Amino acid sequence: MTRTILIDPVTRIEGHAKISIHLDASGAVSTAHFHVGEFRGFEAFCVGRPFSEMAAITARICGICPVSHLLAAAKTGDQLLAVSIPPAAERLRRLMNLAQIIQSHALSFFHLSSPDFLLGWDSDPAQRNVFGLIAADPELARGGIRLRQFGQAVIERLGGRKIHPAWAVPGGVRSSMQPDDRDWIRSRLSEAVATTQGALELFKRLLDGPLAAEAGDFGDFPSLFLALVGPDDRWEHYGGQLRLIDSTGAPVGRDLPSDGLSPEQLDNLLAEAVEPWTYLKFPYHKPLGPEAGSYRVGPLARLNVCERIGHERADRELLELRQRGGRVVTSSFHYHLARLIEILAALEAIEALLDDPALSDTHVRAHAGVNAREAVGVSEAPRGTLFHHYRVDSGGLIEAVNLIIATGQNNRAMNRTITQIARQHIQAGPAEAGPGDQLPEIAEGLLNRVEAGIRCFDPCLSCSTHAAGQMPLHVQLIGPEGEVLRERWRD
Amino acid sequence: MSVRTLRIDGRDVASGEGTTVLEAARDAGVAIPTLCHLEGLSPVAACRLCLVEIEGSNKLQPACITPVSEGMVVHTATPRLREIRRTVIELLFTEGNHVCAVCVANGHCELQDRAVDVGMDHARLPYRFPDRPVDLSHQRFGLDHNRCILCSRCVRVCDEVEGAHVWDMAWRGEHCRIIAGLDQPWGAVDACTDCGKCVMVCPTGALFHKGDSVAEKHEDPSRLAALLQARRARQEAP
Numbered sequence A: 001m002t003r004t005i006l007i008d009p010v011t012r013i014e015g016h017a018k019i020s021i022h023l024d025a026s027g028a029v030s031t032a033h034f035h036v037g038e039f040r041g042f043e044a045f046c047v048g049r050p051f052s053e054m055a056a057i058t059a060r061i062c063g064i065c066p067v068s069h070l071l072a073a074a075k076t077g078d079q080l081l082a083v084s085i086p087p088a089a090e091r092l093r094r095l096m097n098l099a100q101i102i103q104s105h106a107l108s109f110f111h112l113s114s115p116d117f118l119l120g121w122d123s124d125p126a127q128r129n130v131f132g133l134i135a136a137d138p139e140l141a142r143g144g145i146r147l148r149q150f151g152q153a154v155i156e157r158l159g160g161r162k163i164h165p166a167w168a169v170p171g172g173v174r175s176s177m178q179p180d181d182r183d184w185i186r187s188r189l190s191e192a193v194a195t196t197q198g199a200l201e202l203f204k205r206l207l208d209g210p211l212a213a214e215a216g217d218f219g220d221f222p223s224l225f226l227a228l229v230g231p232d233d234r235w236e237h238y239g240g241q242l243r244l245i246d247s248t249g250a251p252v253g254r255d256l257p258s259d260g261l262s263p264e265q266l267d268n269l270l271a272e273a274v275e276p277w278t279y280l281k282f283p284y285h286k287p288l289g290p291e292a293g294s295y296r297v298g299p300l301a302r303l304n305v306c307e308r309i310g311h312e313r314a315d316r317e318l319l320e321l322r323q324r325g326g327r328v329v330t331s332s333f334h335y336h337l338a339r340l341i342e343i344l345a346a347l348e349a350i351e352a353l354l355d356d357p358a359l360s361d362t363h364v365r366a367h368a369g370v371n372a373r374e375a376v377g378v379s380e381a382p383r384g385t386l387f388h389h390y391r392v393d394s395g396g397l398i399e400a401v402n403l404i405i406a407t408g409q410n411n412r413a414m415n416r417t418i419t420q421i422a423r424q425h426i427q428a429g430p431a432e433a434g435p436g437d438q439l440p441e442i443a444e445g446l447l448n449r450v451e452a453g454i455r456c457f458d459p460c461l462s463c464s465t466h467a468a469g470q471m472p473l474h475v476q477l478i479g480p481e482g483e484v485l486r487e488r489w490r491d
Numbered sequence B: 001m002s003v004r005t006l007r008i009d010g011r012d013v014a015s016g017e018g019t020t021v022l023e024a025a026r027d028a029g030v031a032i033p034t035l036c037h038l039e040g041l042s043p044v045a046a047c048r049l050c051l052v053e054i055e056g057s058n059k060l061q062p063a064c065i066t067p068v069s070e071g072m073v074v075h076t077a078t079p080r081l082r083e084i085r086r087t088v089i090e091l092l093f094t095e096g097n098h099v100c101a102v103c104v105a106n107g108h109c110e111l112q113d114r115a116v117d118v119g120m121d122h123a124r125l126p127y128r129f130p131d132r133p134v135d136l137s138h139q140r141f142g143l144d145h146n147r148c149i150l151c152s153r154c155v156r157v158c159d160e161v162e163g164a165h166v167w168d169m170a171w172r173g174e175h176c177r178i179i180a181g182l183d184q185p186w187g188a189v190d191a192c193t194d195c196g197k198c199v200m201v202c203p204t205g206a207l208f209h210k211g212d213s214v215a216e217k218h219e220d221p222s223r224l225a226a227l228l229q230a231r232r233a234r235q236e237a238p
């Protein structure tokens, strides 16, 4: 007999999803599935619309990281116009993406994940959230909140609005930077760096102590990694080359250009598998197939793919990460450390950008008509590589759209991670437990660990942010006939 | 010019013969919402937003084309009129596809402004979600029929001011839409001078500059009146 444990909805991730843990006849975990039951068929909204609206439409649909879609849409638009954008526009877009990385990673680390690290896996779920964190470590909590606000404020100052700043457009950006914005950003940098370094020190101490086990069994497996990489193999988040490596660090195939990636190149690189139990697709490296070609994206992938970051303080941390996990770090738990290192890298990159005189140039937009009928735009969202692919008619009306989002690309890895954690922590129960029989009690902390396996990847699944407070947790144990054997609610 | 005296919302107003109720009300500081009306273009009374009650008549009259007459008593803001205006705006929203969040005119849209004026916080009527095309065939401009409220300002400005007469209304009822030339793609109509006046006067995001993205349309239709005044001044100069 097989039984299924359902965790629904997964708490403290962005959006709604559930986890089912499938037990075999002996009561041991056979597999675990991460279900995404939401389908947002946005392709249908886009067809027939001018491509210049794509940034606004996609930013609205995937509201968790609107800036990422804005940039990918604008970059796809650049390719349809077939223009080189003004140098100031590229720098400003980079600045906005760096701010987005900071605010998104700060939310993931401080608000969503650190309650587990600091309050403990088995702590009271009512306290295990950002409010519990404020009570336990007010300085860290306050620093994290201010760090996120800093990222948001930069976005707001550039784009004019905190959420959905429709500011990056095909051909460049809509407005140049004001000198007082530059001064303001500069004035806030040292505090942000200090907060990040403090969090890094704290987290590394935890990794050497109470979190050592998690760093080992949270989704540690070989896979490919995909990310953008800059000149001289430096860390990259906006342009450069697209590179795939295996878990020894060897490149898989040739680097591909991020600007001007042709639809054929993308088609030869990636394919998408589907599974009946989730709406989220499973992209994989086409030449290697769905299993061997499964890859991870995001902060850890970016740090694995590059040789160096190119900024002093972040490079020191990168070195330490590699001392901990090897040249290519395969433990998914280290996504958290990678996020903190990327915040530091982003702060240093902003510092360098502010010193660049080209940042202030007022020529920020190139105008042109439609000069190409099909294009792909690539950028690094906080959660990983994001592809937009559009085909338009001669006037610029969208004929076809495909988006390959970061959370999808980590789908296989998320499922492997929770299966690994469930196997580790759920012990075999009685083999033939029927309705009313004694079933193994499933400890709260254990469920939390399985959820935390998903949170390593910081998936974005819908348009709402549930950063504060706790969503109710629904656990179901389902028998072979589909009957509910055991039910548990946590709210 | 002889003077007519009338009452608008309890105020005594004196206006010249041939003045419309709308002009008289505005002179007296009484605001009546309008959409199809635009100073500088001939009035057509297409939108029915400016309807007013005139004592002694059961019929509601559009203020933008109704001339003042001696002793007229006009009410512009009765509960009945408020309800009708709100319904007119709801009809406009529900019969097209208005997705303000991604619209070029968001924040600079007369339809949005009027919705605020009439206190429309939601639509009580079901949305129709019609299937309407976007025409991007013109080199510089685009036309999104989803956002067109058939006010005919574009038709009038092109005919009366530019003299090109590119636009017309075609079909009836729910199929009614504006057409360029003899129902051709806009870009194929030789008569168009690419002047952009239709884009300037369009109250919504239906006509726009190609390549503009959300909230980038900042046209000011009232510039038309200033333009015409300047033109007249030059013509009249010795």
Ligand code: SF4
Pocket (backbone or CB within 6 Å): B097, B098, B099, B100, B101, B103, B104, B105, B106, B107, B109, B110, B111, B112, B147, B204, B205, B206
């Ligand atoms: S024209 Fe645009 S801004 Fe105006 S109501 Fe329609 S969708 Fe909204």
Ligand code: SF4
Pocket (backbone or CB within 6 Å): B147, B148, B149, B150, B151, B152, B153, B154, B155, B178, B198, B201, B202, B203, B204, B206, B207
């Ligand atoms: S296109 Fe604009 S100006 Fe022309 S009828 Fe439609 S809403 Fe009015």
Ligand code: FES
Pocket (backbone or CB within 6 Å): B033, B034, B035, B036, B037, B044, B045, B046, B047, B048, B049, B050, B051, B062, B063, B064, B065
């Ligand atoms: S403004 Fe009078 S009917 Fe439109």
